[in-house]
Amino acid sequence: MKRKITLKQIAKELDVSISTVSKSLRNSLEIGEETRLKVQAFAKFYNYKPNNIALSLKNRKTKSIGIIIPEIVHYFFSTVINGIEQVANENGYSVVICLSDDSFDKEVLNMEMLANGSIDGFIMSLSKETQFKGDFHHITEVINQGMPVVMFDRVTNDILCDKVIIDDKAAAYEAVQSLIDNGRKKIALVTTVDYVSVGKLRTDGYEKALLDNGIPFNEDLIIKIEDVDTCEITISQLLHDRAFDAVFAVNELFAVTIIKTASKMGLKVPEDLAVIAFTDGIISKYSTPSITTVSQSGEKMGNKAAKMLIERLEAEHDDDEEENENYTTEVIETHLIKRESTD
Amino acid sequence: MKRKITLKQIAKELDVSISTVSKSLRNSLEIGEETRLKVQAFAKFYNYKPNNIALSLKNRKTKSIGIIIPEIVHYFFSTVINGIEQVANENGYSVVICLSDDSFDKEVLNMEMLANGSIDGFIMSLSKETQFKGDFHHITEVINQGMPVVMFDRVTNDILCDKVIIDDKAAAYEAVQSLIDNGRKKIALVTTVDYVSVGKLRTDGYEKALLDNGIPFNEDLIIKIEDVDTCEITISQLLHDRAFDAVFAVNELFAVTIIKTASKMGLKVPEDLAVIAFTDGIISKYSTPSITTVSQSGEKMGNKAAKMLIERLEAEHDDDEEENENYTTEVIETHLIKRESTD
DNA sequence: TTTCAACACTACCACGTTTTCGTAAACCAA
DNA sequence: TTGGTTTACGAAAACGTGGTAGTGTTGAAA
Secondary structure: OOOOOOHHHHHHHHOOOHHHHHHHHOOOOOOOHHHHHHHHHHHHHOOOOOOHHHHHHHHOOOOEEEEEEOOOOOHHHHHHHHHHHHHHHHOOOEEEEEEOOOOHHHHHHHHHHHHOOOOOEEEEOOOHHHHHHOOOHHHHHHHHOOOOEEEEOOOOOOOOOEEEEEOHHHHHHHHHHHHHHOOOOOEEEEEOOOOOHHHHHHHHHHHHHHHHOOOOOOHHHEEEOOOHHHOHHHHHHHHHOOOOOEEEEOOHHHHHHHHHHHHHOOOOOOOOOEEEEEOOOHHHHHOOOOOEEEEOOHHHHHHHHHHHHHHHHHHHHHOOOOOOOOOOEEEEOOEEEOOOOOO | OOOOOOHHHHHHHHOOOHHHHHHHHOOOOOOOHHHHHHHHHHHHHOOOOOOHHHHHHHHOOOOEEEEEEOOOOOHHHHHHHHHHHHHHHHOOOEEEEEEOOOOHHHHHHHHHHHHOOOOOEEEEOOOHHHHHHOOOHHHHHHHHOOOOEEEEOOOOOOOOOEEEEEOHHHHHHHHHHHHHHOOOOOEEEEEOOOOOHHHHHHHHHHHHHHHHOOOOOOHHHEEEOOOHHHOHHHHHHHHHOOOOOEEEEOOHHHHHHHHHHHHHOOOOOOOOOEEEEEOOOHHHHHOOOOOEEEEOOHHHHHHHHHHHHHHHHHHHHHOOOOOOOOOOEEEEOOEEEOOOOOO
């Protein structure tokens, strides 16, 4: 149980000053070769590594970035983390992750916890509750303190900062258009409640695709689901009435639930019902039939977000107080992955 | 762009000493009421929060725990993180996550990066490569420095530390036994290569269940898969020969691949082929047919691991150098979740 | 008037590092 | 010897915090 060795201990042991040790280890020319090598050998032997905390305090840089997301047991978010971690790691940064559980309070608490020096910048996706409340003071506060924030996926226009998103509206449009191209006329939209920004945008794209193709927009075909487990009744009722022959679901969980419900009722996918889902995840790939999806590469989003954040962090370092806040919003391209659930 | 305020700045502004400010904020009786309230009001106005880095340096406690896992886009691991984060958060700890990508070098690098003061303790699951090499010096080193380590799932006997595992052998035994109870005789085992500790244990349980029931153990029925994407040929060949009527897969990805392959060949699950998988994940739940699984609650493992680590961290603090290293290994119970893939 | 406690606050140290500045000794030139 | 330069190192400040010890003033008891 030998604690990590410090400069001070080395100095004491070799009977030199702390500065001498520090300089020797950084190969300063100020120190004579004999002393320098002696110190280096000693340090190597005791496996000296500078203490990160002390360095952080001194440099006012922690070399770690905070991630705040609603949940982690979630294919999309975990791919984003993966993407962030990759470029973070390449650049010598660690990632510290906090989960908001889609709760506003937890989001605020976590941000405050991390904002007091623990990290250099944030990458975050808003919790549902935050989007619902529209209260972003915790984020503006952090930004005002000079801490860069990059938002992804679930963003808001009320905050000025770097953002990484996909063109939800265009992607939804493309998906619905492809259903129409296959001759579908009664296309349902299965979505979440409106305050989640992406849900709204996808709805917009859905509507536009319909109207552009001369298909009337029918409110009854928009099914808003708050809880996956209780939605089966609604869906089976609509299926029973043959109210629709295609469905665009805003996530793959909804899609697979619909397919299962349809199968139970003897309907065939894609013959009787075509299905497209947003978010290309593991379920879509392995479900039977496998599901056609709009892929939103979480990994790419993570890569991009991390790059943007780190760039800003390093730039800040250079020209200190330049305040050139030209925030950008990166749009990650999506594409349709055709599988068995559509023809 | 106002930087966070510090004790020093408050002191200067109010023309008192730093100590006075510090004590006022901690409600020390040493400070007169007038000054105390004045300082507190000022601090509140400027939203003073102590700097975590400075506190960490002073207290030699970072209040954060490091997690090292092979991958994060992985249902089981993400549930474990979720579990860890829950109790970490409850106890005022942050989690910093590093991914080894199943690479030994990255595992070592990440550990070294975090071990230099960034965290108070580790929770980790070994990378495949590390298990293969059997080289654990990076872990022993960390432990020798007095930093507690809790391992979960992919553990090793070569390291003395707290561990959280499931009884892989017993769980596998139970699964196979249930297949036998349903009249299955030719039970295949689809597993990974041996050096992953859990793979080995599950194989042992499989074998024991067979032998206990007087069923000969047949090497040919053990299918070792290294790459999921290329295994279909092997499986379809064996299925074609009707070599087995039930299969126990060590993860759900293998299971769903087998089911898909069987379905393509016109075999019915579970009538012609019963399937049980290890790891109760999202795929098993939503695949068609849904898959009977051995649930290993990642969340519980995470909870337990975090509890063990934090307990050790707080204990350490009290009796400094007591060195009472009574390491324990917690076994999380599993249970069979019966779904449509078995009868 | 002296003494002593209570009060209200300040000084100082430590945590581990880097860096700026300072200085003693040694060397060289005049 | 004197003055100046180089060599080789040390002292100290700074980052922000919190605890212990110390200090000066005041009022009251002896």
